[in-house]
Amino acid sequence: MTDSEPSRTVSRRAALTGAAGALVASAGCVRRLRTTVGGDSTGQLVVRITIPVGDYDPFAAPIARHLIDGLEAAGIDYRLTPASQDELYRQVLLAADFDIYIGRLPTDRQPDPDVLYPLLHSKFRGEVGWQNPFGFTNPDCDELLDDQRRERGTDRQETVDSLQSLLGQTQPFVPLVRPEIISGVRRDRFDDWEDAMTEPPTGLLRLNRLDADDGHLTLGTTDPRVTENRNPISATYSYDTSIVSLLYDPLVIESGGERRNWLASGIEWESAATPEQEEAANATVTLREDLQWHDGEPLTAADVAFTFSFLDDTAAGSAASSVPSPRFRQQSSLITAATALDDRTVRLTFDEASEEVAEGALTAPIFPEHIWSEQTEIASIAGVELSEAATEAMVWDNPEPVGSGPIQFEEATDGSFVTVSRFNDHFLARASNNEDSTDDADGDLAFPVFEELTVDLLSSSPVLVESLSAEDIDATISPLDPAEVERIEDEPPLSLVTALSYASYHLGFNTRSEPFGDPSFRRTIARLCDKAALAAEVFGGYGEPVASPLAGTDWLADELQWDGTDPVAPFLGENGEVDDTRAKDAFRDIGYRYNANDELIV
């Protein structure tokens, strides 16, 4: 920068504001000013908080209010940026235009530690979607993430422990509360809802039909997305909790923390093992016989091979660089090559990973090549390509999904409903027709007991309960507001089913921008949240405070166990109230400064 530049900038700005005469500053004067303040701003720090609003998520806004109280106590100003559910993910996951967001982790199933790999590995920071949305770059973290992929047994547990404690120290995101999802159900037509709601919608395969004459199951939701978009790889979408995950089949299904063969009838591993490590070099997967897509086309090993190369590059080599899917990166990043050997056999080659981790790659849904190979062009509007970062496959609504899952798409209306029916050519149907089948790979997951299933979009928790009471729906599948619990309990035959979700509420930081790139700053922000108070008040007790994203699994590190307080980011106050002095001292201790008005300045 030359000496004349500052003065030129100032006089141009001054001229623009129409006060040219009053603000003629010499270069020297400006230099003095710049030295004194040590930067170009002395303003109070303003933090943008992006939250999903709407009746689908009654918790994010009150969590934001709690955080805001803490920020104000610490002399930090805020701007709330509310957005609809899909707009939130567009801003956070696609545009990285945020400071802090409040949301839920993308997995609803019991996670293997490897779910953290795409979420936090620095090699994904340039990708869009649920790949490192925080822009987090930490070499130690990368190393631990790589190591846990290769290790076995206690070695892996130790690495995962170190990883969790590193996350506790650096807080790229702050796990807050594991929500207990509240559902209202009717037991007069279907039963075994406890099993069904533990892992919806996979759990719906455990549902028991009483004497529902027409076999039509109706569920109520406040989440409009499934009525609008049924694309499993769309970043704005919650795949795990949507019935879309029953429209597609993986090779191996994950349910209740266990994996079982699904489309695969057998897997042969070729691994190179040492006592500490093993490397799954290859796996040969044999598919079940006579698999079909919903449109009648045969499902073959070619579709499987296509799926893994498609998830790795949705542009199929047509773009300058590959355009990976915004979802299923954990799975696709494990596989380096997938080759169909014949119609029913596919050979997978893995990146450095143990069998245990490598098997996780097989949980990705399999896509029909004849449909998705036509969606590999760069996305465009009216013929204009938007950017090299998105393909048609990523922006496509997939209005009439063709999968191979136990249910098939029937019809839908935007903002209103979706109806699906049983897919009678599914392998589960064959198993249920053949009682003597020795094939017990599917365990307690059975062919659906309902012939048709409709998901109705309703406007709010009270309306959901009202519809349940009026027999318009059999159960609710989006989280109910705890305020509705009493009514459900008081009104037989309605009954309450709750299930702890692994998709924890968390604060996510955009570590690409200051001061959020500073781990000490992030940890002090975390200390402004009383997680126990949030669980008790915002969630009405239907939630557990957590300090690690692996809370609730066997992988939770001892030192991150919740013991009445947060073990790594203890709250700077008591009973939900931040102590002003302690909060400000905490920020001072890590090098932040306050002006005369007790405002934190940057």
Next chain:
Amino acid sequence: MLLSLLIEITLVVGACILVGAVTIVGRTRLSELASEFRPRLRQSGPYLIALAVLLAFNSVLRDVTDEFSWFVGWEITGAIEAIEGNFIGFVQSFQTELLTTYFSYIYVHGYVFLLVFPLFAYIALQRQQRFRELVVAYGLNYVLGTVLYVMFIAFGPRNVGIGESLLYTTFPQFQTLTTEINNPTNVFPSLHTSLSVTAGIFAYKTREAYPAWLPIAAVLAGSVVISTMYLGIHWAIDVVAGIVLAAGCVYGAERFVAAQDRWVAAAPEGKSALLEVPHLGPRVEMLSAAVGATRWTARFERESDADSDSNEVSSD
């Protein structure tokens, strides 16, 4: 749930209009209206049809404009909160069960009655000027409101944890209706406020014809305005913007109708040239209304450009 609510609203508002017709409009005007119904409808009907087309168009467009709004709009929720803070929380601190019930019914039933009754009352007047002005003012409210909704993305206080969502927790069935006709990002400005204030201003302007309507409309409009805030649906700033919008729309509507009257008077075939199209059926009337509307606009633009520096109406 939605259907029974619609039936209920129709019955309640219908009953109120009936009572209003007898007490406020009066027997003389009613019998006059009965005998002159067809010519009046022919004269003013196109305005109503144009408004209906506009509303239908608006409801079809709403989802599109909403998506578009995320693309081009300015997100102002945070800014609104930074200006007015917890004012809505303060308003809600006066809540009682009775007030909540009162304002909830005002927000739904009272509002519909306040907007629909004057249409009926003004078509019963000898001169159709007020009726046309009112219809144009309603239309302007919707058009300008939609433009503002595209320009500004704002969520209501109930969505962002300021105050409670009183209406929807107390009367969840009302939400099945409001989600049908509005989206949560459309709160700036408050169209509930602007349309109610519009009806209120007209009640003032017609106080000589309908002296009893003015106090009723004033109380109703005031209650609707407060209800939007009390129920946690709108910010105070939305309400202020709604009042400004109402004033602008009334002004614009008066100029529009006056300009149109002058134009009809100046037309070579006399006053019947455009609006009175006997025996040709409603299809043609609708068409002529649409064609007429564009011609009026063109005419109006020329006039307002010529005699005024403020052409905010014509530019929309």
